């Protein structure tokens with residue numbers, strides 16, 4: 001008999017539409033996970049079929065393979081958000097992992113809260129942000145996260161954990177090694193003290209900053225991790241004279257050295273060749289090995305650059 005999980009499995013789903021790079025061939029199996037209760041049956045399905053699985057959020061930090069993925073993509077798509085008022089003007093938002101950062105920010109503003117303004121324009125979902133400790137403009141996920149609900153993919157057990165569990169560092173959390181899956185996360189914010197106009201002004205300045213400094217094209221934001229906050233990867237790339245370097249339809253943005261852009265029709269191979277070229281040039285010129293921030297998913301599973 002077919003189960004609910006079987007019925008919602010999509011076969012040969014093209015991955016390019018789920019990545020901000022707009023690159024990627026078909027996945028053999030694809031599932032939009034709206035109900036976390038479906039997660040364990042899905043993990044069992046992959047185990048039984050002896051195929052790899054991959055957890056996908058907003059696809060803003062992932063490069064899919066031109067050949068797609070010979071396994072199961074589980075797109076986290078649960079979308080609930082709740083608000084809880086605490087003592088001394090503190091407010092906690094608990095958002096499902098599939099909620100986009102843009103929706104989280106909108107929700108906080110509509111509820112007269114402040115604390116998330118710096119994330120205006122930050123792509124991706126709550127789950128992706130927690131795993132990679134995403135952040136910008138001086139605010140990282142780990143600074144406002146209070147607790148989260150995780151699933152251990154090996155045992156299927158659900159755990160509620162507090163901030164210190166994650167060992168948050170620059171673009172790092174413990175989840176990168178444990179491979180636990182985020183179901184939801186809670187963030188501590190404050191009731192807004194400034195006027196709506198002031199809040200809008202702050203966000204408009206931040207948005208303007210992004211527009212000036214970052215390209216519009218299809219990318220995953222910063223491709224490489226910054227070797228240190230004072231020495232961003234983009235600066236090394238710029239100093240090596242690589243801005244504008246193009247391979248196939250992939251280009252190092254003339255606007256921002258750490259943005260690799262799909263000019264339209266780029267393949268994953270174009271992006272990988274360009275990234276390796278940049279990494280090699282930086283090694284040669286500065287003796288420094290850049291590490292990729294972006295996750296690279298080959299047809300068989302995650303791989304390094």
Ligand SMILES: Cc1cc2nc3c(=O)[nH]c(=O)nc-3n(C[C@H](O)[C@H](O)[C@H](O)COP(=O)(O)OP(=O)(O)OC[C@H]3O[C@@H](n4cnc5c(N)ncnc54)[C@H](O)[C@@H]3O)c2cc1C
Nearest residue numbers: 057058059060061124125127128129134135136182220221
């Ligand atoms: C234009 C642009 C600008 C950007 N600017 C910034 C920036 O300023 N700061 C910044 O930090 N990042 C930035 N990024 C990168 C990206 O937005 C972040 O890395 C984001 O947090 C990725 O979230 P996602 O949901 O898209 O994750 P995905 O790309 O879908 O996945 C990334 C990784 O997270 C894992 N993952 C996703 N959801 C879950 C989950 N529920 N549980 C466990 N693991 C999960 C995936 O398995 C994968 O390993 C930018 C990207 C773009 C395209």
